[in-house]
Structure formats: C-alpha cells, structure tokens
Amino acid sequence: MEFALLILGMMVVTYVTRYSMIVILGRWEVPRAVTLALTFVPMAAFAAIIAPEILLHKGEIALVNARFVAGLAAILVAAFTRRILLTIIVGMGTLWIVQAFLSP
Amino acid sequence: MTHAGESDRRREFFAGARDIMPLVIGALPFGILYGVVCLTAGMSWWAAQAMSAFVFAGSAQFIAAGLVGQGTPLPFIVLTTFIVNLRHALYGASIAPHLRGLPAAWRAFLAFGLTDESYATTIVHYRDETRGDAANKHWYFLGANIAMYVCWQADTALGYWIGTALGDPLALGLDFVLPVVFIAILVPQLKSRSTISSALVAGAVAVLAAGLPNKLGLLLAIAAGILAGVLSFRAEREISIPGNEISRRDPSTPLRSAQDAPRNDKLR
Numbered sequence: 602m603e604f605a606l607l608i609l610g611m612m613v614v615t616y617v618t619r620y621s622m623i624v625i626l627g628r629w630e631v632p633r634a635v636t637l638a639l640t641f642v643p644m645a646a647f648a649a650i651i652a653p654e655i656l657l658h659k660g661e662i663a664l665v666n667a668r669f670v671a672g673l674a675a676i677l678v679a680a681f682t683r684r685i686l687l688t689i690i691v692g693m694g695t696l697w698i699v700q701a702f703l704s705p
Numbered sequence: 706m707t708h709a710g711e712s713d714r715r716r717e718f719f720a721g722a723r724d725i726m727p728l729v730i731g732a733l734p735f736g737i738l739y740g741v742v743c744l745t746a747g748m749s750w751w752a753a754q755a756m757s758a759f760v761f762a763g764s765a766q767f768i769a770a771g772l773v774g775q776g777t778p779l780p781f782i783v784l785t786t787f788i789v790n791l792r793h794a795l796y797g798a799s800i801a802p803h804l805r806g807l808p809a810a811w812r813a814f815l816a817f818g819l820t821d822e823s824y825a826t827t828i829v830h831y832r833d834e835t836r837g838d839a840a841n842k843h844w845y846f847l848g849a850n851i852a853m854y855v856c857w858q859a860d861t862a863l864g865y866w867i868g869t870a871l872g873d874p875l876a877l878g879l880d881f882v883l884p885v886v887f888i889a890i891l892v893p894q895l896k897s898r899s900t901i902s903s904a905l906v907a908g909a910v911a912v913l914a915a916g917l918p919n920k921l922g923l924l925l926a927i928a929a930g931i932l933a934g935v936l937s938f939r940a941e942r943e944i945s946i947p948g949n950e951i952s953r954r955d956p957s958t959p960l961r962s963a964q965d966a967p968r969n970d971k972l973r
Contacts (some may be wrong), residue, residue: 603779604752606757610783611769612759616791620816622797623804633766637938638931643764644900645907645930646789647891649923652908653915654884660916668881675885679892685734688892692885701885 667703671696713798717841721826728822732763736857738886739766745875745882746774749864757861761854762820765789767890771883777920782864784841788927800972803831807843815843818850826861898941903934 613642655672657663675692682688736757748770756766765786772782797818804812827846830836837845856928868875895901907930909939914922 604748604755606938607769607773607779607782608752608755610779611756611765611786611829613784615760615762615765615793616786616792616817618793619797619819620813622794622940623801623812623816623819624797626801634753634935636795639795640933641900641903641931641934642789642892642927643768643825644904645927646768646785646923647887648904648907648930649911649926650768650775651884651887651891652911654881656912657915659802661931662912666863668713668884671881675888676892679894679910682895685738685893688889688934689882689885692888693874693881696881696885699894700878 667696667699670699713838714841714844717837718848719832720837721845721850723848724830724845725826725849726823728826729853732822732853733860734891735767736860737744737762737864738890739763739770740861740866741868741871741875742767742770742883743775743861744865744868746770749828750769750862753865754858754861757858761788761818761857762786762790764792771887772920772923773867773919774883777923778858780917781920781923783929785923788924792821793819796821796828800824800828800831805888806841811843815850818847818854820853822853823849823902824887824915897905897938898937899934899968901929902937906930908934921931 651672655666655668656664658666658668671692674695675688678684679688680689714964740753744752748756753770756769760766760769767829768789769782769786772785797816800819804815809816823846826849827842828844831842891904895904907926910929911922911926914925916922917925
C-alpha cells in the first residue's frame with residue numbers, strides 16, 4: 602500500500618466535504634432526506650466491515666468458528682454493558698479460549 | 706487593533722478550546738483505539754500519525770485502517786472515505802452563513818478543522834447572540850478546532866504506543882482486534898429500530914457480496930444500510946414513538962441542520 606498516496610487522496614476528498622459548502626453557500630436548507638441518509642453512513646460502514654470478519658471463513662459462511670463465537674460474545678457484552686474496554690477484553694478473551702479448545 | 710480587541714479574541718479562542726473539552730475527552734478512547742487498530746492493520750506509526758494529521762476525521766480513519774488491513778485497493782478506500790465524510794458538507798452548509806465576510810484564508814483554515822466535535826460546539830456559540838463577542842466568534846471556532854486537533858494527534862501516538870507495548874497478546878489474535886474494536890464502537894450506538902436495521906442490512910449485504918471484486922460489496926452494503934435505515938426510520942415515525950423527538954416534528958418543516966438529525970453520539 603502506498604500510504605503517502607492513500608493519505609493524500611483521503612485528505613483531498615475529506616477537505617472537499619468540509620470546504621465545499623462553506624464556499625458555495627449563502628443560505629441553503631439541506632433537504633432532510635439527505636441529512637437523514639447521511640446519519641446512517643458510519644453505522645452501515647462499520648457493520649459492513651464487521652460482518653464478513655466474523656461470519657466468513659475462507660469465503661464461506663462458517664458458524665462453528667472461533668471468530669464467530671468471540672464476535673457474538675463481544676456483541677452481547679457491548680449491547681448490554683455499552684462498555685468499550687470490557688467488550689474488547691471479552692471478545693479477545695473468548696477468541697483465545699475457543700481457539701485453545703478448537704485446535705488440537 | 707486596540708488592546709481591548711486583542712483580549713476579546715483571546716477570550717473567544719480560549720472559550721472555544723474550553724467548551725470543546727468534554728468532547729475532546731470523549732474522543733480520547735477512540736483516538737487510542739485508532740492507534741491500536743493501525744498497528745494491527747500493518748500500518749507504520751508514521752502512516753497512522755500522518756493520517757491523523759492530514760485527514761483528521763475519526764470514523765473515516767478507523768474505516769480506512771480496517772480496509773488497509775483487508776487489502777482493499779486504494780481508490781476504494783478513498784471513495785469510502787468520501788462517503789463517510791459527506792456529513793461534513795452538512796456541517797459546512799449549516800455554519801457557512803456565520804462565516805460570510807471572513808477572509809478566504811480564514812474560512813479555508815477553519816474548514817480543515819471542521820469535525821463533529823467542533824461543529825457541535827461552535828454552532829451553538831454562533832446561534833446564541835447573548836454569548837461571546839459577535840465580531841470575534843471565528844476565534845472561538847479556531848480555539849475549538851485547535852484543541853481537538855492537538856489532542857487527536859496525541860491520542861493517536863498514545864494508542865500506537867500502547868499497541869506496541871501490548872505486542873505479544875495482540876499477536877495471538879492480531880487480525881481479530883479490528884472487528885472486536887469496531888463491535889465495541891458500533892453496538893452501543895444502535896439504540897433505535899432504524900439504526901439496528903441499518904447495521905443488520907449492511908452487515909448481511911456485506912457478507913453476501915463479499916465475493917465481488919475490489920470490495921465493491923462494501924459500497925453496496927453501505928448503500929443498502931442507508932436505505933434500510935431511512936425506510937425503517939420513516940416507518941418508526943409513522944407509528945410515532947413517544948420520546949422520539951424527530952417523530953414529533955412536523956414533517957413539512959425541513960431539518961435546519963445536521964444537528965437536528967438523529968445523533969450517533971460517538972460514532973461519527
């Protein structure tokens with residue numbers, strides 16, 4: 602990965618999102634449908650990265666899989682406690698325990 | 706400028722820096738986790754730090770680091786960054802009228818530091834005519850931006866250092882750190898039917914479309930997630946859940962700003 606190029610590209614597109622409206626606008630009401638749609642983008646992106654990581658094993662859906670069990674444990678802890686550090690500890694801990702049992 | 710004018714500017718600057726502090730502290734764990742995630746994605750400290758310094762956009766940086774770890778082609782990471790950061794255009798739209806009359810260099814510089822945190826802090830200050838010094842409110846915006854920026858850089862460095870110190874335990878499940886951190890960030894934000902629908906649909910589409918080349922599935926999944934979220938939000942509003950302030954809004958009034966939209970507190 603060419604990180605300099607990646608960061609340059611990300612910097613340019615991010616700056617465009619920040620500066621464009623400040624320059625263009627006098628007074629313009631953003632349509633509420635647009636506002637609403639954009640609020641879901643980060644959540645959808647995070648979910649889209651998580652799901653394949655915990656559900657797929659070598660391209661196939663695999664539920665008997667340490668990562669799926671650990672992911673599920675992390676989701677439950679996050680949903681019920683909303684505590685970030687605890688979620689990470691339980692998720693990684695479950696992964697290590699299940700891996701120890703699954704591997705010969 | 707008179708001495709009084711200078712002290713007004715200074716007062717505005719430090720008021721901005723002070724008012725954003727709770728949000729800066731709220732961002733601290735995310736900055737640290739970002740540093741850890743970069744390490745597990747195989748990024749050097751320089752790359753992680755440069756991304757914080759030049760891109761300076763929390764969730765987009767997280768998502769980019771995740772995509773780097775998955776070997777996503779560069780143009781797709783840049784495109785995803787653009788989509789994730791589009792909400793800044795809404796903030797810009799909302800704050801633009803207050804920046805009219807400022808020199809172009811000021812507006813360009815303030816735009817660089819526009820984040821969820823600085824927007825939320827500054828727009829309140831701009832709209833309240835009883836607060837601060839009307840002629841110098843751009844110094845308040847600047848103070849908020851700089852406080853956020855400096856702390857975000859420090860958080861990144863600290864996170865990367867913590868990740869390095871954790872070396873051994875991380876190595877045992879290196880590639881799992883990323884999804885588990887993402888779960889820890891995402892799940893607590895799913896507080897309504899629409900946010901849950903959005904995440905579930907995006908996740909399902911991402912799994913089903915995982916075979917598509919060049920991570921095309923990611924973009925499809927984001928699009929499907931947005932659609933599911935919007936449809937579910939509309940259905941939610943029709944049955945008008947008490948306590949949901951958006952549901953009580955007269956549907957004919959447009960949202961005035963991104964601030965009026967449903968908040969995703971920490972997930973930005």
